[in-house]
Amino acid sequence: xxxxxxxxxxxxxxxxxxxxxxxxxxxxxxxxxxxxxxxxxxxxxxxxxxxxxxxxxxxxxxxxxxxxxxxxxxxxxxxxxxxxxxxxxxxxxxxxxxxxxxxxxxxxxxxxxxxxxxxxxxxxxxxxxxxxxxxxxxxxxxxxxxxxxxxxxxxxxxxxxxxxxxxxxxxxxxxxxxxxxxxxxxxxxxxxxxxxxxxxxxxxxxxxxxxxxxxxxxxxxxxxxxxxxxxxxxxxxxxxxxxxxxxxxxxxxxxxxxxxxxxxxxxxxxxxxxxxxxxxxxxxxxxxxxxxxxxxxxxxxxxx
Numbered sequence: 001x002x003x004x005x006x007x008x009x010x011x012x013x014x015x016x017x018x019x020x021x022x023x024x025x026x027x028x029x030x031x032x033x034x035x036x037x038x039x040x041x042x043x044x045x046x047x048x049x050x051x052x053x054x055x056x057x058x059x060x061x062x063x064x065x066x067x068x069x070x071x072x073x074x075x076x077x078x079x080x081x082x083x084x085x086x087x088x089x090x091x092x093x094x095x096x097x098x099x100x101x102x103x104x105x106x107x108x109x110x111x112x113x114x115x116x117x118x119x120x121x122x123x124x125x126x127x128x129x130x131x132x133x134x135x136x137x138x139x140x141x142x143x144x145x146x147x148x149x150x151x152x153x154x155x156x157x158x159x160x161x162x163x164x165x166x167x168x169x170x171x172x173x174x175x176x177x178x179x180x181x182x183x184x185x186x187x188x189x190x191x192x193x194x195x196x197x198x199x200x201x202x203x204x205x206x207x208x209x210x211x212x213x214x215x216x217x218x219x220x221x222x223x224x225x226x227x228x229x230x231x232x233x234x235x236x237x238x239x240x241x242x243x244x245x246x247x248x249x250x251x252x253x254x255x256x257x258x259x260x261x262x263x264x265x266x267x268x269x270x271x272x273x274x275x276x277x278x279x280x281x282x283x284x285x286x287x288x289x290x291x292x293x294x295x296x297x298x299x300x301x302x303x304x
Contacts, residue, residue, distance in 0.1 A: 014062065073277065089279075095141070098128070098268065100163065100268070102223075104163070106124075108291050109288050110122060129146035133148075133150050143281050146268060147267065148267075148269030149269045155272070158285055166240070166241050168254065169237065170231055178257065181260075184258075185261065189234065191234070192238040204217070210260055
């Protein structure tokens with residue numbers, strides 16, 4: 001009889017090109033992966049892989065049988081989903097998130113996954129949206145929450161959350177207490193998201209349209225560093241208020257009303273590859289979207 005666990009191992013070795021990579025993905029050891037493949041080959045009476053110096057590739061018979069393995073794994077997921085057997089869903093999921101999500105909704109999502117699907121293990125990676133996109137397409141990540149969407153035919157995107165942007169600064173800075181002008185903002189460094197992301201481009205566009213030529217943008221890949229620099233009075237930040245709720249509440253930062261300074265909101269998507277484990281990704285996505293709903297998706301205060 002064909003063991004579904006062995007089919008799952010066959011699938012991931014074929015996708016990742018090696019027994020070691022598949023072992024990491026399945027949270028097991030390389031000898032265990034080798035044993036599962038050997039057992040499956042014995043049952044099927046066929047060699048599934050060609051062993052090469054740096055990777056393994058599918059044999060002709062392996063290529064022929066892979067679609068059947070994918071179909072059986074997909075049906076297993078659909079069966080569990082249809083039966084409502086949440087506790088039976090299991091696996092090792094590599095979740096990539098942008099840092100904005102870490103400071104707002106990640107804790108609630110991890111709690112929800114642990115409570116609803118206790119047999120699912122999360123491996124969390126925090127990075128820029130561009131690197132998260134690359135990781136998803138290269139197969140290093142299973143599901144990502146990023147400034148999206150990821151426009152590829154084998155990727156499914158769902159709208160996750162939108163964050164209004166605002167200008168914020170330390171009360172120690174000599175800025176107008178009421179409405180400031182973009183020229184007032186341009187006198188100070190503007191601390192915001194990393195180069196290549198949307199916010200620096202939007203800020204440049206605002207300054208250009210206002211005829212402001214002399215300005216400085218300090219791009220930073222670390223949201224915590226952005227907040228620290230802003231609190232210390234080293235510049236004005238363009239940042240979602242949801243990220244700085246604590247600093248606004250305790251008076252370390254204040255929002256600045258800037259004439260003609262409205263910035264576009266940040267739009268995040270949750271994206272995953274369409275694979276044999278789509279059911280697992282859909283289950284986590286459903287939890288995330290429930291938390292991000294208008295009723296339940298309230299921004300959480302950033303933790304130290």
